[in-house]
Amino acid sequence: MSELYFKRPMPHGGKLVERVITDKKVAKKFLESCKRTKCPVYDIKPTLHYKRGVPVRNVYREIMSVCYGFFSPVEGSMTSAELESVLSKRRLLSGWVFPYPILFDISKEDYKALGVSEGDRLIIRLKGKPFAILDIEEIYEIDPEELANRTFGSPETNPEVVREKFDDKHPGWVIYRSHNPIILAGKYTIINEPIFKPPFDRFWLPPRKCREVMEQKGWRTAIAHQTRNVPHVGHEFLMKNAAYTGDVEPCHGILVNAIIGVKRRGDYPDEAILEAHEAVHKAGYIKPERHMVTFTLWDMRYGNPLESLLHGIIRQNMGCTHHMFGRDHAAVGEYYDKFATQILWLKGIPSYGFDKPVNEVEGGLLIRPQNMREFWYCPVCKEMAYSENCNHTKEKEKLSGSLIRGLVAEGVQPPVVIMRPEVFKVVVKWWKKFGYPFVNEKYVQWKEEELEVDLPDLD
Amino acid sequence: MEYILEVFLDDYRLSKIKGSPVESNIEAVFGGELKVLRVKVGEEVKNEILKAFETARIDSRACITDTPVAFKRALFEEIAKQKSLGEEVVKAVLARIDEIKELAAKESEYLPPPDIETE
Numbered sequence: 001m002s003e004l005y006f007k008r009p010m011p012h013g014g015k016l017v018e019r020v021i022t023d024k025k026v027a028k029k030f031l032e033s034c035k036r037t038k039c040p041v042y043d044i045k046p047t048l049h050y051k052r053g054v055p056v057r058n059v060y061r062e063i064m065s066v067c068y069g070f071f072s073p074v075e076g077s078m079t080s081a082e083l084e085s086v087l088s089k090r091r092l093l094s095g096w097v098f099p100y101p102i103l104f105d106i107s108k109e110d111y112k113a114l115g116v117s118e119g120d121r122l123i124i125r126l127k128g129k130p131f132a133i134l135d136i137e138e139i140y141e142i143d144p145e146e147l148a149n150r151t152f153g154s155p156e157t158n159p160e161v162v163r164e165k166f167d168d169k170h171p172g173w174v175i176y177r178s179h180n181p182i183i184l185a186g187k188y189t190i191i192n193e194p195i196f197k198p199p200f201d202r203f204w205l206p207p208r209k210c211r212e213v214m215e216q217k218g219w220r221t222a223i224a225h226q227t228r229n230v231p232h233v234g235h236e237f238l239m240k241n242a243a244y245t246g247d248v249e250p251c252h253g254i255l256v257n258a259i260i261g262v263k264r265r266g267d268y269p270d271e272a273i274l275e276a277h278e279a280v281h282k283a284g285y286i287k288p289e290r291h292m293v294t295f296t297l298w299d300m301r302y303g304n305p306l307e308s309l310l311h312g313i314i315r316q317n318m319g320c321t322h323h324m325f326g327r328d329h330a331a332v333g334e335y336y337d338k339f340a341t342q343i344l345w346l347k348g349i350p351s352y353g354f355d356k357p358v359n360e361v362e363g364g365l366l367i368r369p370q371n372m373r374e375f376w377y378c379p380v381c382k383e384m385a386y387s388e389n390c391n392h393t394k395e396k397e398k399l400s401g402s403l404i405r406g407l408v409a410e411g412v413q414p415p416v417v418i419m420r421p422e423v424f425k426v427v428v429k430w431w432k433k434f435g436y437p438f439v440n441e442k443y444v445q446w447k448e449e450e451l452e453v454d455l456p457d458l459d
Numbered sequence: 460m461e462y463i464l465e466v467f468l469d470d471y472r473l474s475k476i477k478g479s480p481v482e483s484n485i486e487a488v489f490g491g492e493l494k495v496l497r498v499k500v501g502e503e504v505k506n507e508i509l510k511a512f513e514t515a516r517i518d519s520r521a522c523i524t525d526t527p528v529a530f531k532r533a534l535f536e537e538i539a540k541q542k543s544l545g546e547e548v549v550k551a552v553l554a555r556i557d558e559i560k561e562l563a564a565k566e567s568e569y570l571p572p573p574d575i576e577t578e
Contacts, residue, residue: 415492
């Protein structure tokens, strides 16, 4: 029988990247030595929208995700050769699949003021306190518009799945378009571990720790659920039903991994997303033994198939055996085919560098995709039904995000078949705090000032 | 052609129209779990709504959607007050257009949360 069991996949790239100095004494000595040698210091600034000036990204989130191993095997800001390899082949120089540029970008003015050169060590501060160091291997210049266009592709270069030209209505394209032109490439090391604020502290589970917890829980198999939303009942049914896959029995665990960072207007606040998913198991809709809520710091790029690659990498690194993918995965607008992610994982997308499915290419992923269609409410079946089972297509009642947002905005409690009352209570709890149920400009500004973390004194 | 404005009802709203003639017009969706009132309007009123709110649009069911929350709240208030689903309730709402537009402008900053226990 055991030969039928699935094994927990190795981290992407073979081993987990861990670039965090956890011993305070060592960290202090490290910092003192940097100061003695007069290392330059840079205070992290948010990436601002290239037109509107509002925050669209904070590179601290990428430094955290790299150093705690979520993005293994990436170890830092990419060199020009690595960037070219990612943009042209979606592969790191080592050959491992990776979808997106990960860059430490600064303005020309800051570059001039810093006076750094290749071989220097840069102290990176966050909220005025030492946070990380960057050992600069290379300094080069980019054209942000070209970076944005090449990152996502176009209907001409990627005709299999790209339907519309990316523009400033696409938040991911805007993030790359808003990058500063000077790239400092090299490995990051966190020298001062940030402390997560509530409620984030309860859900912080970096890959090594996550793997340990899965072992403790006896989860041989675990399926990942990507989220940037509070769960409605359709999401709950997706989780429950997708988890019926597994090896000789359904998956032992469902790992909810929320993407925490700057989001679109109209999304729910991060705090509500995490606690709303927690409410699903606290209220018993899924047993807590079988359902765990975690997060990854990342300002979402909404790159549908590309984002699904990153999601696969993150969750493989966290120890999941499976990943559920639905319709319009991590998408916004009509830029991609609705099933672009499923095409990538089932057939491959040659123009993105995948002539075969992601699991079959060299340097590819080991996590297994579980591609799902959609769930709707069927008044004939009187249940939440899977679109490939239920044939009452005329009677179906879809749970659309706009329907639910419309109800929530009006303060009308969605019925239990649409949103669980415990989930709605969480939405209202954070609504009362922020004065608004969804992400708006005010929340984005507040979030940028506060971030998810504080930093202890290290000096 | 007729256009529809949907007004969703929770327990609070249901209590406000209980016993009124409007109650018999309540429709149920999602297996009876979600109650809705449908107000029908003609071309002229539809055009007035679209003109008043730039976010408003007509969907494939001929429903007028994406109107500001202040508009939808005012619409329910008028239904409850006039105990009617006739076009006159929409006209009464449009008569308060300045007040609603002022509230709608503030909507991107603040929306009043429902008064429910959250702890």
